[in-house]
Amino acid sequence: MRIGIDVGGTNTDAVLMDGTTVIGHVKHSTSKDITGGIGGALTALQQQYSFSPSAVQAVMIGTTHFLNALIEQRGLAPTAALRLGLPATAALPPMVGWPRDLVSAVQGRHYLAHGGHEFDGRRISPLDPDEIRRHAADMARSGTRSVAISSVFSPVNLECEAAAAEIVRQELGPDVAISLSHEIGRVGLLQRENATIINAALRELADHIVDGLASSLVEHGIAAPLYLSQNDGTLMDIEYARRYPVATFASGPTNSMRGAAVLSGLASCAVIDIGGTTTDVGVLTNGFPREATTEVTVAGVRTNFRMPDVFSIGIGGGSLVDADGLTVGPESVGYELGSRALVFGGDTLTATDIAVAAGLADVGDRSAVAHLDRGLVSTALDRISRRVADAVEQMRTTSDPLSVVAVGGGSVLLEHELPGLGTVIRPERFDVANAIGAAIAQVSGEVDRVEAVRDGRRQILADDARQEAIDRAVAAGARPESVQIVEFDEVPIPYLPGNATRIRVKAVGDLALHSGLVSTGQEGSR
Incomplete structure (x- = not known):
């Protein structure tokens, strides 16, 4: 079990x-x-x-x-960002474009040093150990407790980040938390660096x-x-x-x-997840969430680590409803729903009250909403349906028919059909689909790198990447016989010389319950 x-x-x-x-x-x-x-x-x-x-x-x-x-800027550790790439990259320092209050919350400091590589593995400049030591000494004086290290094209060649991390650890002690960008983000220096700094700031809270x-x-x-x-x-x-x-x-x-x-038994469909505060809309492809193909902004910071393509709106079971039903959310009573909603003895009109009054849900005391005007109830439900339908439409990439599955406790807010989308599938135990998704989750191994594809080498490089992804999934705890390749992409990079191509492979398999995961193998689950 x-x-x-x-x-x-x-x-x-x-x-x-x-x-x-x-x-x-x-x-x-x-x-x-x-x-x-x-x-x-x-x-x-x-x-x-x-x-x-x-x-x-x-x-x-x-x-x-x-x-x-x-987002709430709490529990964040004093963090320093060390970038390896001089004499290149000096024009845009680490944390450029960050919200000022977030920089202050992490007590952000940044340092530039020599190092880094071109996409084909050639050095930009040699790493200078003394330069790293001087920066580390300043980090120690400033009270830095977590360090984010990024190097130009480290997903291609990680040796500069690894060497710098060893020096920083020697200077600051074995307890310092160090995050390396090649383990977190993808090709794209600033976004990968941002993701690494965020990760570093959260290490103590983790x-x-x-x-x-x-x-x-x-x-x-x-x-x-x-x-x-x-x-x-x-x-x-x-x-x-x-x-x-x-x-x-x-x-x-x-x-x-x-x-x-x-x-639902559907491997490809749109999924509407309505909780107490928000509605998240995503698309399943081959049983897995479609990933965002562009940079993702988190708390006002541009990043490029692995994230699903999800569109969120402020509608949920705890959403506040105004007196005429024209406004539903984004404000919500959140985890206080059980005490503040009308049907639970409270004095606040919420979307859950609307659902009970309409006969879509049977929770709490129905008599507490019997006085609600039928026009108000109808208007609020129509407002919810149209906003959710618009969110689904924004997630479309083709005009092909798209099945729609609704899950989450708040999905009772939706009527049986959505405007322009047809019947909504609400499977059994829809209200705990999130916990079921966690319980049946698999383990993965991923390879994401840039290669110079020479004549006759394409298939060899592709096969090597596939096998490495499989090996990483097995090392991460997957049963070998269950592992399969679920994603494979080859994307030429025209702005780089040498027929550069980004190769990305993802393999997944069922968790071997009696073997346990091993930390070293999880490096491949990025």
């Missing part, structure tokens, strides 16, 4: 699964510290279906806590959160391995989560989409 948990802004959902069969599922209010909500969900799950903690083989958790911490999650399991007698969901819907172990907290940023929407694929 395995337990899947998804921590949302309003509810924490948990499911107990035996293979692909859902044995039990619960919803529990999310707490401010998230661990309290997880503990409550585990207790409720145990009460609903009495299971032995020793029978649980793995626990999978999805949370956007790290993303929320970045230790705190992971320890809290692990303690929650121990308190409930569960000794099974703990995994966290990644942005692409696959898993990482807790040591990997400590090192790469940015890999969890979009785990909530991706869990819901993966759960929608399992529950």
Whole structure:
């Protein structure tokens, strides 16, 4: 058996699964510290279906806590950015274009040093160890506790970042947290560097959160391995989560989409995930969320690490509704829905009250909304449907018919048909699809690099990349016989010489529950 948990802004959902069969599922209010909500969900799950903690083989958790911490600028460590690339790259220093308040929140300092490579592996300039030591000494004087190191074209050649990291560790001590850009982002210096700085700023918080999650399991007698969901819907172990907290940023929407694929039986469709605060719309391709192909802006910072292509709007079960029903959201009562909504004895008109009044949901006290004007209810529902339908239309890339699956507890807000999209599929247990997506998640291995493709070498390079992706998935904990290639891209880069081509391969496989993940293998799950 395995337990899947998804921590949302309003509810924490948990499911107990035996293979692909859902044995039990619960919803529990999310707490401010998230661990309290997880503990409550585990207790409720145990009460609903009495299971032995020793029978649980793995626990999978999805949370956007790290993303929320970045947006709210809390728990961020004093961070320094070291870029290797002089005499190039000096015109645009690290953290250029960042919101000033975010730079202040991370006490951001930046340093430029020699090093780096061209796309074909040629050096830009030799690394200067003394220069790195001088920068490290200044970091120590300024109280830096986390360091982000980026080098020009490090996804092609990582040796400069590795060498600089060793020097910084020698100067600042073994406890300093170091994030290397070739492990986090893709080709594109500024965006990759930004993602690395964000990751570095979250490292201390990651230790705190992971320890809290692990303690929650121990308190409930569960000794099974703990995994966290990644942005692409696959898993990482807790040591990997400590090192790469940015890999969890979009785990909530991706869990819901993966759960929608399992529950609906559709490998390709649009997924509408309506929670208590927001509605996330994404597209499934071959059972996995479609990834964003352009840079992704996070908290006002441009990045290029792996993120799903998701469009979000401020509509959810806790959304505030105005007196005439013309405005629904984006303000929400959030995790206070259970005390502030009319049907739960509160004094605030929410979207959940509208759904109950319309007969779309049966929660709380229906008599508490019996006085609502029918015109108000109809107007609010129409407003919700049209905004959600518009969001789905924005995610289209073709005019081909697109099946629509609705999941999440808030999906009861939708009527059976959406304008211009037809019937909405709402599968069984739609309200805990996110937790199911976490529980059935697989592990992955990915290769993303730039190669100079010479005559007769294309197929060899492609085959090598495929095999490396498979090997990384197996090293990350996948059962070898279950691994398969799910994505393969070759993209010529015309602005670089030498017939440069970006080769990207992704392999996924089922988690080998008795083997456990290993931290070294998780390097391939980027």
